[in-house]
Amino acid sequence: MKKLLTIAGSDSCGGAGIQADLKTFSAHGVFGMSVITAVTVQNTQGVFGVQDISPDIIQRQIEVIFDDISVDAVKIGMVSKTETIKTIAETLSKYSIQNLVVDPVMVSKSGFHLLQLEAKEALITHLLPMATVVTPNLPEAEVITGLEINTLEDMKKAAHIIYKMGPKYVLVKGGHLEDEAVDILYDGTVFTYYNSPRIDTKNTHGTGCTLSSAIASNLGKGLSIVEAIEKAKNYITIAIENSFSIGKGVGPTHHFY
């Protein structure tokens, strides 16, 4: 059985973060492990607080896993602050990581800053160069590049700039574009386009976490990057179709194979 690790934050209401990652791993038939970077106080209506886990405990969680277990793929989600990012990058660099998906989580749909503003530079400097693939949505791609993104051409420019920051592949997710929901993958030479239907639901909590974990699962199983993303896109589309309300606010997506 393939073994997957998520390094991310806890979402107490279970739709995003570590909880979404582990559910996605299970649904893909891989064994999920977790290094928790922060605990959020969260329900479907918003994020009401955060407790960061100390860098020492994050470092030791990573070390005991890699010293003991061979890990087929790693996904990094919420990393909170500069010190956390530096610790994760330094600790992971001691090991050979097969497949690393970096989801540059910044602001929740409810508007809470899951990444402190001043930590953006650390994410760019320390995590992006290690990534097999980085998966920004449009607002995240705008923050990383400083570009305003309104068109497919803007998305391609952003992918190019992010590619130069060091990841092997860049997936810019166009779900926030008005006209068409197209995602683009860039490998430094070729653009691959992924079209998907826009599904009309308010229950999209945790879609970014779920997609990046699905990509990591597929890479861990040995799929090519193009295939890993294609399958992950199918997975998230069905998960959004099956999304449902669990509270008064934005509900989670849901999918089991």
Ligand code: PLP
């Ligand atoms: N909480 C945690 C711990 C997360 O990692 C994320 C997203 O990455 C979110 C909340 C935000 O989820 P959403 O913006 O889909 O509501």
